[in-house]
Every structure is written in C-alpha cells, then in structure tokens.
Amino acid sequence: MARVNRPVSRxxxxxxxxxxxxxxLPLLQHVPLWLSIAAGLAFGWRxxxxxxxxxxxxxxxLIPLVIAGTVGVFLQYRTIVGRTPGIALLLVFLALKLLELxxxxxxxxxxxxxxxxxxxxxxxxxxxxxxxxxxxxxxVTTAALLAASDDRPAPRQQVYRAGMLLAQAIPFMxxxxxxxxxxxxxxxxxxxxxFTAVSGLSETMSPGSIxxxxxxxxxxxxxxxxxxxxxQSQLYxxxxxxxxxxxxxxxxxxxxxxxxxxxxxxxxxxxxxxVTLEPHGKHWLFALEMPATLPADSAMTSDYQPIARxxxxxxxxxxxxxxxxxxxxxxETRAALRAALALPASGNPRIRAISAGWQAAHGDxxxxxxxxxEELFNRLFLTYTLNPPLxxxxxxxxxxxxxxxxxxxxFAAAFVFSLRAxxxxxRVVAGYQGGxxxxxxxxxxxxxxxxxxxxEAWIAGRGWVRIDPTAIAAPSRVSSNLAAAVPAGxxxxxxxxxxxxxxxxxxYRLDAVTNGWNQRVLGYNPQRQRDLLASLGLREPDWRSMTxxxxxxxxxxxxxxxxxxxxxxxxxxxxxxxxxRFTARLARRGIVWQAWEGPLQFAERATRLAxxxxxxxxxxxGLYAALRYGPHPQPDxxxxxxxxxxxxxx
Amino acid sequence: MxxxxxxxxxxxxxxxxxxxxxxxxxxxxxxxxxxxVLPTPAGIAYTSALGVILLGAMNYNLSLGHALVFLLAxxxxxxxxxxxxxxxxxxxxxxRCEPVFAGEQARFDLVVENPRPDARTSLRLFFHDTPPLExxxxxxxxxxxxxxxxxxxxxxxxxxxxxxxxxWPLGLVRAWSYAAPDLACLVYPLPAAKAPxxxxxxxxxxxxxxxxxxxxxxxxxxxxxxxxxxxxxxxKAVARQQDGPLLTKLFTGTAxxxxxxxxxxxxxxxxxxxxxSILARWMLDADAxxxxxxxxxxxxxxxxxxxxxxxAAGLRILALYDHGxx
Numbered sequence: 001m002a003r004v005n006r007p008v009s010r011x012x013x014x015x016x017x018x019x020x021x022x023x024x025l026p027l028l029q030h031v032p033l034w035l036s037i038a039a040g041l042a043f044g045w046r047x048x049x050x051x052x053x054x055x056x057x058x059x060x061x062l063i064p065l066v067i068a069g070t071v072g073v074f075l076q077y078r079t080i081v082g083r084t085p086g087i088a089l090l091l092v093f094l095a096l097k098l099l100e101l102x103x104x105x106x107x108x109x110x111x112x113x114x115x116x117x118x119x120x121x122x123x124x125x126x127x128x129x130x131x132x133x134x135x136x137x138x139x140v141t142t143a144a145l146l147a148a149s150d151d152r153p154a155p156r157q158q159v160y161r162a163g164m165l166l167a168q169a170i171p172f173m174x175x176x177x178x179x180x181x182x183x184x185x186x187x188x189x190x191x192x193x194x195f196t197a198v199s200g201l202s203e204t205m206s207p208g209s210i211x212x213x214x215x216x217x218x219x220x221x222x223x224x225x226x227x228x229x230x231x232q233s234q235l236y237x238x239x240x241x242x243x244x245x246x247x248x249x250x251x252x253x254x255x256x257x258x259x260x261x262x263x264x265x266x267x268x269x270x271x272x273x274x275v276t277l278e279p280h281g282k283h284w285l286f287a288l289e290m291p292a293t294l295p296a297d298s299a300m301t302s303d304y305q306p307i308a309r310x311x312x313x314x315x316x317x318x319x320x321x322x323x324x325x326x327x328x329x330x331x332e333t334r335a336a337l338r339a340a341l342a343l344p345a346s347g348n349p350r351i352r353a354i355s356a357g358w359q360a361a362h363g364d365x366x367x368x369x370x371x372x373x374e375e376l377f378n379r380l381f382l383t384y385t386l387n388p389p390l391x392x393x394x395x396x397x398x399x400x401x402x403x404x405x406x407x408x409x410x411f412a413a414a415f416v417f418s419l420r421a422x423x424x425x426x427r428v429v430a431g432y433q434g435g436x437x438x439x440x441x442x443x444x445x446x447x448x449x450x451x452x453x454x455x456e457a458w459i460a461g462r463g464w465v466r467i468d469p470t471a472i473a474a475p476s477r478v479s480s481n482l483a484a485a486v487p488a489g490x491x492x493x494x495x496x497x498x499x500x501x502x503x504x505x506x507x508y509r510l511d512a513v514t515n516g517w518n519q520r521v522l523g524y525n526p527q528r529q530r531d532l533l534a535s536l537g538l539r540e541p542d543w544r545s546m547t548x549x550x551x552x553x554x555x556x557x558x559x560x561x562x563x564x565x566x567x568x569x570x571x572x573x574x575x576x577x578x579x580x581r582f583t584a585r586l587a588r589r590g591i592v593w594q595a596w597e598g599p600l601q602f603a604e605r606a607t608r609l610a611x612x613x614x615x616x617x618x619x620x621x622g623l624y625a626a627l628r629y630g631p632h633p634q635p636d637x638x639x640x641x642x643x644x645x646x647x648x649x650x
Numbered sequence: 651m652x653x654x655x656x657x658x659x660x661x662x663x664x665x666x667x668x669x670x671x672x673x674x675x676x677x678x679x680x681x682x683x684x685x686x687v688l689p690t691p692a693g694i695a696y697t698s699a700l701g702v703i704l705l706g707a708m709n710y711n712l713s714l715g716h717a718l719v720f721l722l723a724x725x726x727x728x729x730x731x732x733x734x735x736x737x738x739x740x741x742x743x744x745x746r747c748e749p750v751f752a753g754e755q756a757r758f759d760l761v762v763e764n765p766r767p768d769a770r771t772s773l774r775l776f777f778h779d780t781p782p783l784e785x786x787x788x789x790x791x792x793x794x795x796x797x798x799x800x801x802x803x804x805x806x807x808x809x810x811x812x813x814x815x816x817x818w819p820l821g822l823v824r825a826w827s828y829a830a831p832d833l834a835c836l837v838y839p840l841p842a843a844k845a846p847x848x849x850x851x852x853x854x855x856x857x858x859x860x861x862x863x864x865x866x867x868x869x870x871x872x873x874x875x876x877x878x879x880x881x882x883x884x885x886k887a888v889a890r891q892q893d894g895p896l897l898t899k900l901f902t903g904t905a906x907x908x909x910x911x912x913x914x915x916x917x918x919x920x921x922x923x924x925x926x927s928i929l930a931r932w933m934l935d936a937d938a939x940x941x942x943x944x945x946x947x948x949x950x951x952x953x954x955x956x957x958x959x960x961x962a963a964g965l966r967i968l969a970l971y972d973h974g975x976x
C-alpha cells in the first residue's frame with residue numbers, strides 16, 4: 001500500500017496560515033494579551049518562512065516553546081482544563097504546529113485544530129454573527145484541507161470547491177440536527193468559568209445596584225402569553241426575595257426549597273405563559289406574581305420564589321401560570337414573620353420615630369399602618385431618578401427627609417424599614433417590572449433595565465400583600481415604563497428611550513430575528529426534539545425511533561446525492577444525435593445503418609435501396625461527415641443538418 | 651509472523667477482489683463493484699475529532715456545536731462519494747511495452763480512459779511496493795500511464811497487478827481498485843560486460859566465402875549517414891578539419907561482414923545464462939559495427955542479416971531460449 005507523505009508545499013502553507021488566522025482571530029479577545037502576541041509572532045514567522053523559503057525551525061527549539069506555552073497557560077489560569085485555558089492551549093498548539101509543517105499529516109492536524117477552535121468560539125457566544133463567522137472559518141479550513149491533497153487549483157477555485165462540498169453536506173447537517181437523539185448536558189461537571197460575565201440581579205441589593213442594571217438593554221427573558229397580555233401594572237416578575245437587612249444592603253435568606261408544589265390557593269383568574277430565560281448563573285426562575293404552577297425540575301422557597309434545581313447556565317424555556325390576584329402566606333410561620341421584622345439596633349432615628357407614632361396610633365392593625373406609610377411617601381414628594389446622590393450611614397432618613405431623590409431600591413428599602421419599625425412584617429422583592437411587546441413577533445421582551453425592587457407586607461388574614469412604593473412617587477414607572485418615569489436628560493439605554501422610532505423599529509426587527517434564532521436553533525433541545533417528532537405524528541418518540549427515522553431519511557438523501565454525483569453526464573454530440581434520428585427513419589423503411597459503415601458508404605447503399613431520396617440522403621450524409629470528421633466544421637452546418645433531417649420523410 | 655499473515659490475508663482479498671483470473675480482457679472498466687473505499691489515517695483522525703467536538707457540544711449544550719459536528723459529518727459522507735466518483739467508471743487497457751535488457755526498468759504503458767465529462771484528479775497507480783505514479787485525466791480524455799518495474803530475469807515479464815487509488819478531494823477516504831491487464835514485457839538477457847572477441851574464424855561456418863583479408867581493411871571515407879554505426883565515424887578525420895562533415899570509414903571484404911554467432915562455439919563449461927549473455931553482447935557489437943550476422947542456436951537459426959528487426963528477433967530468441975512459450 002502506498003503511503004504518500006509529501007512535504008507541505010508553499011501554497012499549502014499559505015492556506016494553513018490563512019485558516020489558522022481565521023480560526024484564532026475571534027478568540028483573541030478571550031485569551032491573555034501575551035498569548036495573542038505570541039500567536040501573532042508565530043503566524044508572522046510562518047509567513048516569513050514561506051515567503052523567504054527559510055528552513056523550518058528545528059525540534060530542539062519547538063519542544064521548549066510548546067512547554068513554555070503550556071506552562072504560561074497554567075500560570076495564567078492555575079489550571080489547564082476548562083474553557084478558556086483549553087482554548088488558550090489549543091491556540092498554543094496551533095501556532096507552533098504551523099512552524100513544523102513537514103508532511104501532509106501535519107496539514108491535516110492543523111485543519112482539525114482549526115475545526116476545534118470553531119467550537120471554541122461557540123463556548124463564548126452563539127449569536128448569528130458568530131455563526132456566520134464560523135461558516136467562513138469552516139469554509140477556509142475546508143479549502144485548506146482540499147489544498148492539502150491537491151494544491152494546484154487557484155485559491156478562488158479551491159474556495160468554490162470547498163463551498164460545493166459543504167453545500168452538499170448541508171442536507172445531512174439539517175437531518176442530523178433535527179433527528180440526532182439529543183442528550184441534555186452537562187455530561188460531566190462544567191468548570192465554573194463558563195458564566196463569569198452575565199448581568200442580572202444578584203443575591204444582595206444595596207443603593208445603586210439596580211440603577212446599574214438600568215443602563216443595560218440586554219434581554220433578561222422573553223415571554224409569550226397564551227391569551228391576552230395582562231395590563232402593564234400587573235407585570236411584576238418575582239425574583240429573589242430579600243428579607244434580611246444589615247443596615248446598608250438587603251440579602252436573600254439562606255433557605256432551600258421548601259415547597260414541592262404551590263402552597264397557596266387560587267383566587268381569581270389565571271394567566272398562562274411561556275418564559276424563555278437567558279442564562280444568569282443563579283438558581284431562581286422569574287415568574288409573574290403569584291406563581292400558580294412550578295416548571296419542571298423546580299421547587300418553591302419559603303419566600304414563594306420558584307427556584308430551579310440546577311443553576312440556570314443555558315437559555316431555558318418553561319411554561320408557567322400565574323394568579324395575579326392571589327396572596328401567599330395567610331398562615332405564615334413565626335420564623336418567617338420574625339425574620340421580616342428584624343432591624344439593626346440603631347440608625348435612622350427620624351423614620352423610627354414616625355413609625356413608632358403609627359404603631360402607637362394603630363396598634364397591630366397592619367392595614368392601617370400600611371395606609372399611613374403610603375400616605376407618608378405620598379406627602380414627601382420624593383423624586384424618582386437614575387442618579388440619586390450618595391447617602392451616608394442613616395440612609396433611609398437621608399433619602400426620605402434630606403435628598404428625597406432615589407431609584408427603586410431606595411424606595412423599597414425605606415418603605416420596608418418604616419413598616420418594620422412600626423411592627424409590620426415586610427420585605428424587599430427584587431425582580432423585573434413590565435416589559436415591552438415586540439411588535440414583530442409578539443413576544444414580551446423583558447430587559448435588564450426593567451429590573452425593579454418592590455415590597456410586600458404581611459397583613460393578618462390576607463397574607464403577603466404587594467406594595468410598590470416607587471409607584472407612589474412615580475406612577476408612570478409602573479403604568480408605562482422607565483423612560484416615562486425618569487426626568488428628561490438622564491442617561492437611558494437606547495431602547496428605553498421613546499424617541500427615534502425608526503431605529504427602535506429596526507432594533508425590534510433585529511430582536512425578533514435573534515429571538516427566532518434563540519428559540520429555533522439555539523433552543524433546540526431534547527424537549528423541543530420530542531415536541532417536533534410528536535407534532536409529526538410520532539407518539540412517544542425515543543432514541544430508537546429517532547435513529548430509525550434518521551437512518552431512513554439520511555439513506556434517502558445519500559441516494560439522491562449519489563445518483564446526482566454519479567450521474568453520467570455524457571453529452572452526445574448533437575450531430576451524432578441528429579444522425580441517429582436520420583438512421584432511425586431509414587431503418588423504418590428497412591434500410592438499417594450498420595455500425596461499421598461510414599456515413600458516405602451508408603449513403604451510397606441507401607441511395608441504391610431508395611433512389612428516389614438519393615439527393616437528400618447524399619446531402620445529409622455529406623453534412624454529417626463534414627461535421628463529424630471534417631477539419632473545420634461550420635456552425636451553420638449543424639443547423640442545416642438538423643433542418644434537413646427534420647424535413648426528411650423517406 | 652504477523653506480517654506474513656497480513657500479507658496472506660491481503661493476497662486473498664486481492665484474489666477475491668479481482669474475481670477473474672489475471673490477466674483480464676481489455677478494456678477493464680472499474681465499475682462500482684470493484685472499487686473499494688475505506689478511511690485513510692487522516693479520515694480516522696477526522697472522525698475522532700468529530701467525536702470529541704460532539705462530546706464538547708453535548709456537555710456545554712452548544713446548539714451551534716452540534717450544527718458544526720453535523721456539518722462536518724455531512725462533509726465526511728460527501729467526500730466518500732466524491733472520492734469514489736473520482737475512481738469509478740475509469741477504463742484501463744494495456745498499451746505498449748518496449749523490450750528491455752534484464753536489470754533495466756521495464757515500462758508498462760497503461761491506457762487510462764475517462765469516459766465522464768469531468769476531470770479525474772490525483773489518481774495514483776502502482777505495483778505492489780513500487781513508488782506511485784500520480785496522474786490527472788481531463789474530461790472525456792485518455793492518458794497513458796507508464797509504470798516502471800525493475801527487471802531481473804530474461805523472458806516474458808507479465809505486468810503485475812496494478813493498484814489504482816485516489817484520496818481526492820479531502821484525503822479523508824481512499825478509494826482503490828485492482829486491475830491485471832494483459833500486458834507483458836519481453837526481457838532480453840543482460841549482455842555480458844566482458845565477452846570474447848567476435849567469432850570470426852568459424853571453421854564450420856557454412857557458405858563463408860572469405861574474400862579480402864579482414865574487417866580492418868580500410869578502403870576509404872564517405873559522408874556520414876544517420877544509419878552508420880557510430881564506431882565507424884572517422885573521428886580523427888573529423889578532428890582534423892573543424893566544421894567539416896562527419897565522415898564514415900568504409901571497409902572492404904563482404905565476408906568480413908558475414909558472421910555466425912553460434913551457441914556451440916562457446917565452451918560447454920559455460921552455463922546457459924552466461925552463453926546467452928555473451929551471445930547478446932556479440933549481437934549488439936556486431937549490430938553496432940554494421941555487420942551482417944547469423945545466429946545458430948539449438949532449435950533456432952537465423953540467416954546472416956543486418957538491421958534493427960533482425961537484432962530484435964535475435965535477442966528475442968535469446969530471451970525466450972528454453973523458457974517455455976508464454
């Protein structure tokens with residue numbers, strides 16, 4: 001068996017350099033600077049080697065470089081497993097592999113490394129632009145692989161051939177994508193570095209933490225309602241509940257899942273919807289207040305907050321229902337109520353004094369104290385602003401009586417403080433409020449700037465009652481949106497502004513496309529796959545039936561492709577085709593053309609047998625002979641031959 | 651041990667794959683039943699890489715990672731078809747094969763015809779153990795692949811089984827086929843490096859009418875003709891007059907040019923091959939000297955004559971002496 005291991009030619013080296021650059025450029029922003037520079041130097045060295053016909057660097061130089069690169073990656077990340085270190089290592093290997101392109105085998109290894117790096121890009125983002133960039137990289141890498149076995153065609157031709165091959169691979173890709181039995185990952189532990197920079201709510205809330213989120217127009221989640229969309233003022237998406245307060249920041253309770261099902265009952269109508277949640281690296285799931293059902297693999301905390309069993313690492317889709325008019329916790333535990341009354345021993349004397357007055361006047365009538373607190377907030381003329389002044393140690397007092405300017409977290413914190421000081425259990429609820437319907441696809445988009453904080457107070461006999469103190473000062477925040485509530489001139493994210501309608505329209509379209517991509521392509525998971533097969537009429541689809549369908553359909557595609565590829569495109573010479581028509585006509589008259597006869601010889605015999613057509617036969621045979629065997633066939637001869645044969649009636 | 655077993659298995663496979671007993675009737679069409687496809691080492695590496703990418707995509711729930719793997723898997727399937735197509739439906743027929751002397755390279759010409767209107771790229775042809783010959787064939791074109799093989803023994807050398815393979819376009823799979831076209835090379839005996847003088851004085855040389863005194867009887871010069879043997883060029887005369895025409899020395903004595911090369915004149919102590927090789931040397935020398943020579947062999951005889959067809963016939967007799975008919 002002949003093993004051809006030819007040395008790598010210059011053209012092949014250029015191809016491999018191009019594909020290495022295409023594969024590593026999108027990753028350079030994720031690896032340390034020194035590695036980017038080192039990779040750039042290696043690429044430059046490779047280019048010089050090829051350009052100047054230099055000799056390849058010797059092994060004794062490359063091996064220390066590989067070791068140095070590996071050690072460098074280890075020192076940078078203190079590990080060599082995981083997403084970023086793994087990609088950094090691949091980049092080291094790729095850069096140095098380029099410097100030892102000796103034989104065809106090295107070219108294949110380089111191309112395979114580039115395919116790996118394409119996967120590496122997807123670890124960071126899977127947006128439409130990333131996908132398009134990845135297509136480009138795959139195209140160049142495939143062209144390089146083509147060049148590795150035949151480097152003679154020009155680059156354009158090489159790319160064209162790679163494109164043709166990939167185009168033929170697309171039917172298989174679609175089939176496999178839809179029908180290959182999917183497994184829900186992870187298969188093994190995912191290193192923690194996967195979600196380092198996702199924005200969203202956190203476990204704590206201090207002044208400014210939600211205002212910071214209001215600068216981001218990233219999507220937090222999308223919602224599709226089955227039926228009418230509830231009014232804006234009811235769209236409270238319950239997130240982390242924060243009962244504990246240390247004088248400055250609020251914090252979620254260290255509670256685990258308490259209820260496997262909904263611990264309260266319904267009063268009033270039910271709203272059904274589906275949430276597509278962006279990954280946020282936390283356990284909680286956002287649900288319209290109050291949740292009526294729990295998604296699969298989730299439970300409810302003692303604060304009535306749905307949490308997933310696993311941290312939300314991937315975009316997640318769940319169906320939910322809500323009872324907008326229900327209250328939870330009519331029979332709340334003593335421990336929970338005690339926690340909802342805790343205050344620091346000192347601080348904020350002015351509000352404490354007012355609260356003490358309410359308690360003296362109304363005793364344990366929670367509803368009356370609540371009304372008094374709302375009245376106070378209404379009377380103080382507080383301003384809702386994105387740029388509140390900094391506050392000192394007595395922040396509630398300073399906010400309510402001195403600066404009077406704050407964002408939702410100031411309002412919520414002050415309100416809860418005042419109620420607790422008056423002996424009414426209360427707590428802060430973080431989450432999102434509102435959202436905007438994308439007119440293009442009808443999804444309600446909830447963005448980071450919709451992040452909000454409100455409060456709930458426990459009233460005996462009713463349970464936890466939601467009060468949004470921000471709505472007291474700035475009703476439009478709740479009834480319409482953020483832009484309507486903050487004073488003009490405050491820096492708002494682009495999409496939160498209400499002007500620039502056409503740009504907004506464009507952005508909506510873009511978001512709808514992104515949502516379609518997220519829902520259909522990125523969100524295609526085992527569940528979706530089962531749904532798809534069920535909608536095709538397959539009851540109880542399992543991996544066996546999927547594999548069977550996949551095999552049958554792949555076989556069909558393969559057959560079509562095989563027939564198309566192996567089809568015999570032997571084009572018959574048009575003169576010969578015309579000649580065959582002519583002989584077929586004569587054959588009907590019993591004058592059969594023998595394969596060994598030349599055209600002129602045949603004409604002679606045919607004329608003898610059918611003398612009345614002698615002139616036509618002679619002319620046709622002469623034309624055919626000239627076309628087939630003559631040195632310079634004239635183009636008009638063919639058309640003449642065709643017309644003569646068409647009118648030939650023996 | 652293991653290598654022997656592998657060779658045996660390989661040999662059995664080839665015999666099964668060829669099905670008909672070599673040599674095969676021409677033209678040999680490589681139809682789909684005799685073209686085999688298996689992944690190359692690069693293809694195995696590619697498949698393993700896809701497996702690793704798939705695991706990564708599953709583990710991190712990367713939808714686009716799945717798409718990438720599936721696209722590359724599709725590419726792998728498509729390249730099987732293309733590689734197969736690059737080889738299938740080729741037609742091989744035996745071409746010429748010039749006789750050579752033992753020890754030289756025999757060149758077997760194979761006529762490879764591509765009936766399809768698409769080019770065939772990077773086809774490799776080789777005999778077992780010989781370096782491959784790489785050819786391309788244009789759309790609906792024919793190419794002659796000239797395969798070299800080292801010769802050792804005189805006689806007919808049948809063309810060994812040819813492997814024709816390709817891994818175009820991606821080098822991930824190899825399609826190959828075997829063919830045993832009906833072609834043989836005539837191998838002449840190796841001419842002896844040192845041979846006795848040409849046998850002038852054959853006593854029993856019948857019909858020898860020795861006139862004149864010998865081969866060296868120089869009778870004059872004439873203008874050189876292409877057919878004149880080079881050793882008769884009057885080099886001294888040429889050297890004397892620069893830019894002059896080449897001149898050929900003429901010799902007298904026709905008897906001197908009638909020469910019998912006789913098997914029986916060689917001593918019995920010599921082996922058959924040695925005698926044949928001396929006879930071959932004599933023939934070449936006599937031919938180069940432009941002499942008419944005859945050959946007497948056990949069971950064969952050629953009247954004295956001159957010229958290339960005569961030389962070829964004589965060498966053929968030597969090549970096939972006691973060799974059995976082909």
